[in-house]
Every structure is written in structure tokens, then in C-alpha cells.
Amino acid sequence: MSNTLYRKYRPKNFSEVIGQAHIVRTLGNSIRNGRIGHAYLFTGPRGTGKTSIARIFAKAVNCAASASDEGADAEASIRRSEAKADACLECKSCKSIADGQSLDIIEIDAASNTGVDNIRELRETVSLPPTSLRYKVYIIDEVHMLSGGAFNALLKTLEEPPSHVIFILATTEIHKVPETIISRCQRFDFTRLPIDDIIEKLSAISTKEGVTIEKEALEMIAISAEGGMRDAESLLGQIISLEDKNVTAKEVKEILGTTDREFVSMIARKLIENDTTGAIADLNKMVADGYDLTTFAKSLLTYMRELMLLLVDESLGQGLKRKMTSEQLEIMIKVAQKSELPKIIEIINLILEAQGKISAFLIPQLALEIAFIKATRTFPAPAREEKKEYKTQETKKEKTDNIIKEPSPAYDSKSAKSKESVKETENEIAADFADSGTAPDIDDVRNNWKRLLVDIRPRNHSLSALLSNCQVMKIEGSTITCATAYEFYREKLADPANRLTVEDVFSSILKSKIRIDIVTDKSLAPKPAEENADENSKEGEQSSLLSSALELMGGEVVA
Ligand SMILES: [Zn+2]
Incomplete structure (x- = not known):
């Protein structure tokens, strides 16, 4: 089934060929002008x-309606437009070639075992005139597979080709073809097809086959075929045979096992915008959805490379048309315009570094998470107006937001600007709350403090005890500052996991997203006199605090 579509929709004439315009034009001209060479070399992926063009050429040179034929069939000549090099497809020779019945079109697959024998036969029969056609056409596929002996035999024939013989040699590996052969041929370099062209043809085929297929699904098929029409058609054939008459992008994604390009570009943009939280949240969503991280890393790397090329010179983007639709290319150019080359190179280096560690880490996404954090912390964010444009993309702030927003000390020193941008983001968040009119004030915070201690207890008993030793100092924007007398408690409370729990519980009590900042204030330490005065309650609290602290540290009291 897989090659059925390819055969069925194979171009029958030059005018039906998609892409390779320069080749079609040159070959067409040679037919129109009656200047037919004796050896052609077709190379490309x-x-x-x-092979399709080789067969079309074989038909065209032999068509009874051919302009160069003195005894041309008059009727056929009329059918064949003088402006076109196309064969008529109706005459006896066209039909015999199309049916594969003609003895004068000899196709040899040099990759097969019979290839060598075929070449030997070729030497013996090449001088014999054609049986019914004007030209005997030898199409030798995968010519680079010929043995040294066979190449020599072929070379001898190419040196003095009989006038009625045309050779069309095809290869995917031109570097394996001897220079002596290449130099005797007219060489044509076939290129991968632009994605848009492949999509257009796939779409036409789907319509003819009575199958509805989502545009995005066609794009994915075309992209995964990497510019090869046969592979694209074969993939489409497989998918049509598996699915019903209505193919969705989701189904194709599952079959191809590809990483969604949109998803990759979304994460890439977040990295460029220094949106650490967004990028990591997306990554984790991907892991949860069961994507393969190695494949993803490769896709992300490919995306970044494409951006890099565009940043070096937009003309380098021409080559990208064989890898993406023009719509995707347009989006990418816009992203590139907002990026800086050093930042892209830094991201590429970080992904390369992480790539090899993905399978080595117990937590597969960890290597990429580290890379993401490094990538978003070492460079300043783009200008704020630009950042706004993508703001709609940012969904609700994730819980992890607060852990990651705090620049790690390692990167603090590297870039003061990065710290500034974090400050900016914080101010933005604060401004957002002010705008919404729901920002809690200091009284809200103090009035709800007890409730926080109660609500947090079931989640983390020790944390509740630690908090009972804290005092609310102030609230600025969404940041609540609490003080504790002891550095040790501050450290415990500032521990990301603990702080996250506190922020989470308190945010839901206050119905507003808040951050907690813990400071040390030695003046809060209970004075010995006070302790004695209020012995019953204080002592109990202190000892519970001690055991809680030990619990958190995993220690025990040594008596
Ligand atoms: Zn014809």
C-alpha cells in the first residue's frame, strides 16, 4: 500500500512535475531544440x-509527435503544443513506454544483484538498433553501486555512444561515482522539495482519494518526509490506509511520533524571552504527555539552529523552505527579529550540553531544566514592549514561579541586568495586583495569619510551628515580609519547598497570589524575663518548635 499513491500520482509529463524547475526547463529546451545528449547524470536525495523525470524524458524523446522527428505523426503533432516539451501520451511509443512494454527502455537497478549481469548484457546489446523507438534509453538507477569492472564497461560505452542510445544515470551518492563517468555526462542536481510544494501535492492527492485531512496533518507529513516527495506520498498512503476518511493532526502526530513543531517553537520563544517558569512548565507538561525528551532536544536544537541562520543572514532562510511551510518561516523570521545572536548561541550550547545527559539522569527532564534556567538567567530579557506581545501566551503563573523567579547566586554576579529584569517582572506582578483591586493589605495579612498556621498544619505540621515564631512586618505589592529571630528558622522557611507551601496556602486564603520573603530580626528573640513571665505557653511552643525544626532537618535530640 505504501507506494501505491506514489505510483498512482507519479508525474507523466514535464508539466506535472513539482519542483526541480531548472531541470525541467533545461531538458524541455533540449527536446524542443532537438539537441539531445547521450549521457545524463541525475544526482540528488x-x-x-x-527516475520519474528520466522516464518522462525517455517518453518525450521518443514521442511520435516530437518536433525533431521528420516523419512526425501529423495528428500527434497537433496534440502536442509547440511550446511544450511534453510527450503526447497518446501515440504508440508513448503508450508502450507508459505500459512498461517497450524493449527499448531499459531500466537497470545497480543496487540489485542482477545489476552486474545487466551491465554485461548492456555492453553486448548497446550497439544493436532500437526495436521500435527512435532512441534506446538506458536508465541506470543507484549507479554508484556498480563495481569497478562494471564502471569500466560503462565508461567504454560512454566514450563512444551509438547515436541511437541515451544513458540516464541516477544516484543519491555522487561522491561514489568516478570522475571519469561524471565528466562524460550532462549533470543535473536534484534538490529537496519545498514543504509548500509537497503539501500542495499531498492535498491534491487527498482530495482525489476522497480523504479529508487537516492542514496541520499534511504539514507534519511533508516536514517529516524531509523534502522527498516519494516519502511524503508513502507516508500519506500509510496514514490513509490506517485511518478512516477523516485524518486529524493528532492521529498523524501519534503515528509519526514527532514532536509538535508549534510546541517546540513555543518553548523556544519562552527561552528567548527569559520566561524560565513558562519554559519549564511546558517541558514538564511534555514529559507528562509522554514525549521523548531526546527527540524533543533534537527538535529544539534544530529550531535554534534555524533561528541562528536567520539571524546571521535572512537569505540563509531560503534553505529552510524545504523544512517548513512559508507560514512557519514567516513566524520564525519574526522571532528572529526579536532575538540576539549571542543569546541563541548560548541556548544552543546549553542544549548540546544537556542533550547527552538526558538519559544519564534519573529525572530525565532535569538536564533540560538546568539548561533552561541557565539560558534564561544569563541574558537580559528583551525590551518590555516586545515582551507584552507574547504575554497572552503565558497562562496562569505556575506554583514554581516563585522558586525560579529568584535568581540563583551563581548567576547573580554574571549579570546585573538579569536581576533588574527579575525586579521588573516582580513590579509588573505587583502592578497587576494593584490594578485588580484585590491586593491584600497589612491588616488582611495579620488578620489571616492565625488561619494560615491552622490551614498549613495538615500539610506540614513543622512548618506551622516554624511560622508561629514569625512576625508579619510589611506587605509591598504581592510580597509579604516576615521576620524571625533566628537565621536557622529563616533558612528553613526560605527553603523553596517550604516557601512554596506557605505561599500556596496563604495565596488561597487571601485569594490573591502572594510571595513570602523571610528576614532575620534578632530583636524578636524572646528575652529571658519574658520567657519566665509566660512560662506555660512559651515553653511549650519553644519545645514544639525545636522538635519541628529537628524533624525538618532529620535530626534528633541528643540527651
Ligand atoms: Zn507520444
């Missing part, structure tokens, strides 16, 4: 139309 698989599935780009080499």
Missing part, C-alpha cells in the same frame, strides 16, 4: 523525482 531519494524521492526527489530522478
